[in-house]
Amino acid sequence: MSDDERGKPGGRAVRRGRGELEGGVLAALWAASEPLTAAQVNERLPGELAYTTVLTILSRLHDKGMLVRHRVGRGYAYEPVRDEASHTAAGMRSLLEGGSDREAVLTRFVSELSARDEQLLHRLLADATGAGKGAGSGAGTGAGPDDGRP
Numbered sequence: 001m002s003d004d005e006r007g008k009p010g011g012r013a014v015r016r017g018r019g020e021l022e023g024g025v026l027a028a029l030w031a032a033s034e035p036l037t038a039a040q041v042n043e044r045l046p047g048e049l050a051y052t053t054v055l056t057i058l059s060r061l062h063d064k065g066m067l068v069r070h071r072v073g074r075g076y077a078y079e080p081v082r083d084e085a086s087h088t089a090a091g092m093r094s095l096l097e098g099g100s101d102r103e104a105v106l107t108r109f110v111s112e113l114s115a116r117d118e119q120l121l122h123r124l125l126a127d128a129t130g131a132g133k134g135a136g137s138g139a140g141t142g143a144g145p146d147d148g149r150p
Helices: 020-031 038-044 051-063 084-098 102-111 115-131
Strands: 067-072 075-080
Touching: 020 038, 020 051, 020 075, 020 084, 038 051, 038 075, 051 067, 051 075, 084 102
Parallel strands: none
Antiparallel strands: 067 075
């Protein structure tokens, strides 16, 4: 039975969502306190994936620059280049930059925040504004002369 058929009634193939395996591999690596081999990653993933499938995902993530690898015996141990928060923030930034109407995207995003997340965002923006008065103001925030702010 293939990885796509595992655990499905009647053995029918159901394809995983796009990037689901990569996400699972990254999650296993983020949760680890040290670099992991393909076998160690495979042990931490739900279900029964073929070792070669996990190795392929690790190789693809390495080729994309998302993982670094260290020689361990005849194979490699892998670790993420960025932590989970940095990875997620980069994805959010990429989606925002890909939209044709930045204001509409941000408006929709903010309007769908929970009250707790909205309070957190207000606090983070206030901290960034207050801390950004000196040298390096706006670094990493996207703030600058063309950001549309007065």
